Amino acid sequence: MSAVNRQIRLARRPVGVVRPEDWASTEEPVPSPPEGWFLGRTRYLSVDPAMRGWLDDRPSYLPPVGIGEVMRAGSVLEVVESAHPGYRVGEFVTGTFGVQEYALSDGSGAHRVDPGLAPLPTYLGALGMPGMTAYFGLLEVGALREGETVVVSGAAGAVGSLVGQIAKVKGCRVVGIAGGADKCAWLTGELGFDAAIDHRSEDVRRALRDHAPDGIDVYFDNVGGPILDAALSRLALHARVVVCGAISQYNNEGAVQGPSNYLALLVRRARMEGFVVFDYAARYRDAARELAGWLADGRLTAREHLVKGGVDDFPATLQLLFDGANTGKLVLELA
Amino acid sequence: MSAVNRQIRLARRPVGVVRPEDWASTEEPVPSPPEGWFLGRTRYLSVDPAMRGWLDDRPSYLPPVGIGEVMRAGSVLEVVESAHPGYRVGEFVTGTFGVQEYALSDGSGAHRVDPGLAPLPTYLGALGMPGMTAYFGLLEVGALREGETVVVSGAAGAVGSLVGQIAKVKGCRVVGIAGGADKCAWLTGELGFDAAIDHRSEDVRRALRDHAPDGIDVYFDNVGGPILDAALSRLALHARVVVCGAISQYNNEGAVQGPSNYLALLVRRARMEGFVVFDYAARYRDAARELAGWLADGRLTAREHLVKGGVDDFPATLQLLFDGANTGKLVLELA
Structure with a gap:
């Protein structure tokens, strides 16, 4: 030692x-x-x-x-x-x-x-904080329902990759936004996302129009900035925007870039809601058991x-x- | 004729x-x-x-x-x-x-x-669309509970003045934000608001700290812009931000100024939600009856x-x- x-x-x-x-x-x-x-x-x-x-x-x-x-x-x-x-x-x-x-x-x-x-x-991942964050953020804050369209940013990250997979388990259409062709290929390949948008090479707003033609029911945001604005521009009626993080803004020396399209919340009768996973600590054990089950039967890839x-x-x-x-x-x- | x-x-x-x-x-x-x-x-x-x-x-x-x-x-x-x-x-x-x-x-x-x-x-006011907007926005979207602290911007306007008064009827502490000393005097005088902030002469953020020391439970926003950001900086845990309008932004030639402080939603486990009053049309009659009752017994001033x-x-x-x-x-x- x-x-x-x-x-x-x-x-x-x-x-x-x-x-x-x-x-x-x-x-x-x-x-x-x-x-x-x-x-x-x-x-x-x-x-x-x-x-x-x-x-x-x-x-x-x-x-x-x-x-x-x-x-x-x-x-x-x-x-x-x-x-x-x-x-x-x-x-x-x-x-x-x-x-x-x-x-x-x-x-x-x-x-x-x-x-x-x-x-x-x-x-530290699927059975740790990222798993809990994805699980409670999507299912509780996002109030996900079967058959809805889910869009997640930071989709190849720890939380985002789980959000999309949990949404697939729940019978939803899932579109991931990530940076780079390799990440996108992983999302639509191994993880089974319905579509992936490479924000480095694609116009996210236009791609969302193509991949979420009926609008976004749940947008799970890990990045903030222009991608959040693009998602807000495509909300379905009564959509839920889950504010999990804003990694594009964390290193700003000045102010955070606020979502210029936030008035879409009004037009679409939608809500944007933040959460902190620690508030769900009393239910971690149950969530981890369910996530472990999905891992065991191959529905979830960690x-x-x-x-x-x-x-x-x-x-x-x-x-x-x-x-x-x-x-x-x-x-x-x-x- | x-x-x-x-x-x-x-x-x-x-x-x-x-x-x-x-x-x-x-x-x-x-x-x-x-x-x-x-x-x-x-x-x-x-x-x-x-x-x-x-x-x-x-x-x-x-x-x-x-x-x-x-x-x-x-x-x-x-x-x-x-x-x-x-x-x-x-x-x-x-x-x-x-x-x-x-x-x-x-x-x-x-x-x-x-x-x-x-x-x-x-x-056209208290018994019309502004009345319906204030009533359903505050009570349904804002999910107001007795004893909470309510802050409303555009507080001397058609909707804002009703929001504050309805919140008083419901036993809440009410702070109005308006432009000008006369408006503020009307809010705290005739309308019975607990406090009013003149955004033309006061630092709104500091004034909110004084007048809502325990944080804001419901913020009803009619204006957007810097006042929305100031309110976001003072949210209580589990606060509700009701997005009714953004008059400060309607005449922008460029983009709307998004709320830079929106990550307060995460820290405070709060939500921001928009609505359109027409969705409540089936309940207008009941709301108008209740508002008319408050007008009749002097609890509401139109x-x-x-x-x-x-x-x-x-x-x-x-x-x-x-x-x-x-x-x-x-x-x-x-x-």
Whole structure:
């Protein structure tokens, strides 16, 4: 076991794009767990668009990461030392343990996971927060009904790829918007989407007219910006726009670009609604059971985009999200 | 009876601010009603912010007014000649009869009104479309609950002034946003609002912090633009934003200014929803009965801003709305 615990801390608040100088790499001695605690070694780190919001000092659904604090992150730990009666060495847990090689836990916020039931990275994806986000965002906030037309942006990402697949399970027509021909081919091929729009090479508004000729019943937005406006221009009557994220806007140095077409909500008697997945925590277990069932019978495909490296690779890995470089759930696998 | 029927027609589509040249004043002989029809003389013309939207050639909840057509408008007619068994000379009806001195009707879309129960202009305001809009927008779309904090923009306008008063009837705290000290004094004085914010002289965001310290539960928006953004920045958890209109944006030559703060919907688990009052037509009668009851017992004050003139004064009267010159429902009373 390494004698040091390497950690990535927030050194200063980024303005716009996150820069290497915004982070600090630090070392601490690996702690020993006191009575009632266990020590885990980080095996997989979750790298998420929401992280960008946690770096800004403004009121949000979670307090911002403090300057000098270990960066907040979900991860899969392997228990390597235990003074907790409920956790044995060799077990795996997920939780919000931060961008560091080792973490102590008293078990609060830790969830035991079984590598025999699903690959460990899947517990950060389809069976983790992205899975919960897709599930509750689409079914509860989006109030999806069978036979509707669903459009999802960021469709090749962790959440978007699950949103589209869940909508297919529910008997809907699904159109994904993603950046690049490879991603689009994956959506309509392996994932079974009815259509995919490559926003890098296509006019999204025109393509939506072709692929959602009767209008969009549920638009699940992960990106904001011009794609949100294009979707608003094609809403069906009584449509629901689910505001999950706005990755196109997170690195803006100035104001967020608001949806110029928001008056479509009036014309189409539609609603736009935001949510935070944590509000559904009491129902995670049931959702995970249903998602695991769909994974088991092949109706759902979980894909993780693994980057292998050390915690020092976290900053560069985070940037991949904003470059649109990942397909599926982005995970940093610690060597 | 005048031998001519003077009419205001749309001569060309306005770009930005509506200009005098966008209208044409025409004359036709006053028609005689064929069997089953009646002839009405226009007594009061409704002048509404929504009219601006009807002039643009884009898909909306109603088809645009065609070039050369008589301008669409609600009005109160006095029946002056009748070949319809259900309507007698001297009776009054409301309906969408257009900006003209006379109109024929077969009774479809005509609603008989009683000048003994309420002044005729009130049937274009509190007991007409603005009343229905305020009632269903606030209670149905806004899903108002007793004790909540309601903020309404365009608060001294036809709809806004009713929204605030209905919210008071329902036991809510009400903050109105309006332009000018006189309007604000009217809101907190005669109408009983708890607070009013003068957006011409106050920092709306700061004032909302003072007057809605626990956040806004229902924001009823008539204006869009920076005031919508200010309200979004102060939403309470699970807030509802009712999109009724956006008068600050209707005359834009370029794109509408979208709400830059729309991601507050996510952070506050809130929704923004549009509506069109016509969808509630089956329930107008019940709503009007309830509103009339509140008017009768003094809990609701109906105020109309009467401009006296001819149909040729319609263009200038419409402009008053965009200048913020009216307090209460703007009505053109034909001499």
